[in-house]
Amino acid sequence: MDVGLYHYLVLGGVLFCIGLVGVMIRRSVIAMLIAVEILFNSINLIAVAFNRFVYPGQVTGQVFVVFIMTVAAAEAAVALAIVMSVYRNFRSVEVDGLTVLKK
Amino acid sequence: MPYFYELAWLIPALPLFSFVTTVLFTRRYKALTTFISCASVTGSFYLSLRVLGEMLGGGGSRQTFELDWIPLGHALKVTLGVYLDPLSVMMLIVVTTVSMLVHIYSIGYMRHDEGKSRFFSFLSLFTFSMLGLVLSDNMLQMFIFWELVGVCSYLLIGYYYEKKVAADAAKKAFSVTRAGDLGFFMAVVICWGYFGTFDFFVIQHQYGHTTEWLARLFPFLIFFGAMGKSGQFPLHIWLPDAMEGPTPVSALIHAATMVVAGIFLVARAIMIFASTPDTMLWVAYIGGFTALFAASIAVAQHDIKRILAYSTLSQLGYMMMALGIGGSVGLMNDGHGHSGTDLALMGQTAGTFHLFTHAFFKALLFLASGSVIHAMHTNNIWEMGGLRSKMKVTVWTFVIGTLALAGIPPFAGFWSKDEILATAFEVATVHGYVLFGTGLAAAFLTSFYMFRLCFVAFWGRVPEKVYPHESEFSMTLPLVLLAALSVVAGLIGHADVAAWLGLPGYAQFLNPTWDHIPVFHYLIAGASVAVALLGIGSAYALYAGRPVEWTTGAHDPLRARLGRLYDHLEHKWYIDELWSWIVNHVLFRMAAACAWFDRHIVDGTVDLIAFATTRAGILLQPVQSGRLQNYILAVVVGLILVLAYLYARTPQILAQIM
Numbered sequence: 021m022d023v024g025l026y027h028y029l030v031l032g033g034v035l036f037c038i039g040l041v042g043v044m045i046r047r048s049v050i051a052m053l054i055a056v057e058i059l060f061n062s063i064n065l066i067a068v069a070f071n072r073f074v075y076p077g078q079v080t081g082q083v084f085v086v087f088i089m090t091v092a093a094a095e096a097a098v099a100l101a102i103v104m105s106v107y108r109n110f111r112s113v114e115v116d117g118l119t120v121l122k123k
Numbered sequence: 124m125p126y127f128y129e130l131a132w133l134i135p136a137l138p139l140f141s142f143v144t145t146v147l148f149t150r151r152y153k154a155l156t157t158f159i160s161c162a163s164v165t166g167s168f169y170l171s172l173r174v175l176g177e178m179l180g181g182g183g184s185r186q187t188f189e190l191d192w193i194p195l196g197h198a199l200k201v202t203l204g205v206y207l208d209p210l211s212v213m214m215l216i217v218v219t220t221v222s223m224l225v226h227i228y229s230i231g232y233m234r235h236d237e238g239k240s241r242f243f244s245f246l247s248l249f250t251f252s253m254l255g256l257v258l259s260d261n262m263l264q265m266f267i268f269w270e271l272v273g274v275c276s277y278l279l280i281g282y283y284y285e286k287k288v289a290a291d292a293a294k295k296a297f298s299v300t301r302a303g304d305l306g307f308f309m310a311v312v313i314c315w316g317y318f319g320t321f322d323f324f325v326i327q328h329q330y331g332h333t334t335e336w337l338a339r340l341f342p343f344l345i346f347f348g349a350m351g352k353s354g355q356f357p358l359h360i361w362l363p364d365a366m367e368g369p370t371p372v373s374a375l376i377h378a379a380t381m382v383v384a385g386i387f388l389v390a391r392a393i394m395i396f397a398s399t400p401d402t403m404l405w406v407a408y409i410g411g412f413t414a415l416f417a418a419s420i421a422v423a424q425h426d427i428k429r430i431l432a433y434s435t436l437s438q439l440g441y442m443m444m445a446l447g448i449g450g451s452v453g454l455m456n457d458g459h460g461h462s463g464t465d466l467a468l469m470g471q472t473a474g475t476f477h478l479f480t481h482a483f484f485k486a487l488l489f490l491a492s493g494s495v496i497h498a499m500h501t502n503n504i505w506e507m508g509g510l511r512s513k514m515k516v517t518v519w520t521f522v523i524g525t526l527a528l529a530g531i532p533p534f535a536g537f538w539s540k541d542e543i544l545a546t547a548f549e550v551a552t553v554h555g556y557v558l559f560g561t562g563l564a565a566a567f568l569t570s571f572y573m574f575r576l577c578f579v580a581f582w583g584r585v586p587e588k589v590y591p592h593e594s595e596f597s598m599t600l601p602l603v604l605l606a607a608l609s610v611v612a613g614l615i616g617h618a619d620v621a622a623w624l625g626l627p628g629y630a631q632f633l634n635p636t637w638d639h640i641p642v643f644h645y646l647i648a649g650a651s652v653a654v655a656l657l658g659i660g661s662a663y664a665l666y667a668g669r670p671v672e673w674t675t676g677a678h679d680p681l682r683a684r685l686g687r688l689y690d691h692l693e694h695k696w697y698i699d700e701l702w703s704w705i706v707n708h709v710l711f712r713m714a715a716a717c718a719w720f721d722r723h724i725v726d727g728t729v730d731l732i733a734f735a736t737t738r739a740g741i742l743l744q745p746v747q748s749g750r751l752q753n754y755i756l757a758v759v760v761g762l763i764l765v766l767a768y769l770y771a772r773t774p775q776i777l778a779q780i781m
Contacts, residue, residue: 044755119749
């Protein structure tokens with residue numbers, strides 16, 4: 021069986037949904053971060069797939085992926101630092117308790 | 124080679140330099156500040172004389188300096204220029220001469236004053252502004268300097284700011300002249316709107332072809348500005364109060380220079396004015412009325428400076444009357460044997476010539492009165508007396524100024540006043556004769572109140588316990604010089620006398636291309652001298668033998684003769700009361716209505732918006748749960764809704780993707 025564009029798109033879509041549901045239902049901030057990473061990577065997958073099958077001669081999709089990976093790394097660093105700080109203050113990384121900004 | 128023409132920009136620049144230097148650096152060194160101010164204005168005076176010399180040598184009229192100040196494309200170009208023509212050069216001479224002499228006088232007058240540096244730097248600023256005003260080649264520049272002289276006037280009237288009267292007088296002067304300036308400003312705006320330029324000469328050229336009513340209103344608005352500055356009825360009320368300033372300031376600003384800015388403005392725009400004869404008739408009647416009205420008030424005043432202030436108002440009215448009556452027949456019409464243009468130029472000549480001579484003798488009268496006040500420590504003429512033997516220079520120069528003002532030949536005022544009366548006479552309309560009569564009546568009152576002042580203050584015996592002494596040299600020198608000018612300045616008005624002196628006559632100087640030679644009317648001159656002598660005679664009869672015990676205005680013998688009328692005169696015809704009623708009952712009520720509108724409607728709208736925002740915030744507050752995952756859910760739901768909407772609108776979108 022040939023693996024074509026649609027396979028990648030379906031895989032990407034499935035990953036995206038997993039990530040989205042993960043972000044929405046997991047209560048731990050760490051788990052949410054992991055889910056966000058899955059979201060990123062689903063997009064990356066789709067981007068390189070389009071690049072490969074729709075515009076084979078170009079590198080636009082790959083460049084996007086590289087940028088997204090860079091940004092994701094920076095984001096992860098910042099987010100983990102925030103998580104550390106949240107943990108120090110609240111002794112917990114459960115997202116339900118973090119509503120102090122509201123008032 | 125007109126060398127000094129090119130340097131004319133230095134004439135206002137020197138006092139500006141002096142102002143900046145003295146304010147920024149030398150304020151603490153009073154002697155140095157005084158020196159810089161006096162030196163700079165003397166430099167301006169010298170340059171003005173040289174420019175005059177070159178003009179007499181055939182320099183002509185032209186713009187010699189131009190600075191693109193705010194170039195805003197073709198739509199609006201704001202330039203600062205120096206325009207030299209006989210009118211502006213005449214003003215240069217007047218302003219620099221009087222300003223220089225006032226500076227010298229102030230050395231003595233302000234010797235013991237703590238704020239001397241402040242005084243001199245303001246004087247410099249004023250001199251700069253006034254010179255910038257007279258050299259202006261466009262209306263906007265003139266307006267800028269017009270406001271600057273107003274500010275200087277405000278600063279100098281309120282020089283003794285710790286005195287409440289002085290501070291109030293300064294505010295009054297500023298607000299009343301501002302009311303007039305509004306007219307001038309509207310004229311400037313209209314001028315730009317209709318003619319697309321601020322240049323006087325371009326407007327003058329185009330004006331005759333305009334028929335739009337707003338443009339026809341233009342001279343009237345200019346005149347409104349001139350009324351405020353030159354104290355024409357009913358905007359005259361600020362000038363007598365302005366006498367709260369130091370006397371040199373009264374002499375420089377409120378007698379010789381700033382108050383004639385209005386006359387200068389009308390004279391500058393005379394050809395624009397003369398194409399609207401109706402406005403000119405207004406100008407003439409307001410001028411004539413002011414001349415008579417202010418003179419009548421001066422008759423019953425007791426403060427030496429106030430008498431002079433009303434006299435200034437009256438003479439300014441005279442000048443306005445001359446300008447107005449000359450242009451009142453219109454450029455297109457003919458008078459009796461004269462074309463309308465001839466008559467307009469005659470009015471311009473007479474009005475500005477009176478401005479020229481008046482500047483000298485009125486500055487002289489003010490400075491001499493300052494010298495008297497300096498010695499007597501009072502302004503009330505009834506508390507003076509017998510000064511003739513104690514202060515010889517002051518009193519005799521004062522008498523020369525009085526003779527010049529009263530119009531006794533050969534003193535300066537005679538020639539110029541005669542020319543004004545002659546213009547009114549030659550216009551030969553009903554209005555001309557009415558104003559001629561008004562002028563004669565004002566001339567009678569003028570000589571009466573001036574000699575009343577002299578007989579009361581200088582003749583008789585010295586009151587007890589007062590030891591007046593002559594003022595110091597720096598104060599008497601300007602008096603003597605101004606007295607000399609008051610004697611000779613008028614001579615150039617008579618073409619033959621001027622030719623004998625080797626100078627062009629004033630009319631020929633002012634309009635070199637105009638071939639009209641003014642005729643000297645012996646009959647009119649005789650009439651004006653006769654009424655002046657009548658005034659002196661009446662004053663002599665009433666006041667010459669004043670007993671020593673008449674020490675207040677209550678003893679004025681005129682009071683018994685005039686009865687109720689005297690009270691009206693003493694209270695200045697209650698015009699101040701009328702204005703304060705208008706301000707309190709009309710203006711303040713309008714202000715209260717505006718304040719109500721502002722507070723309830725404008726602020727109310729703003730408050731309503733703020734209130735609505737706050738309420739909406741409170742209503743929407745529950746949406747912000749603070750739970751991160753609720754937000755994400757909202758984002759996802761929102762995204763799905765957007766996508767669903769897009770699909771519902773154009774179902775093909777899915778087919779395109781597939």
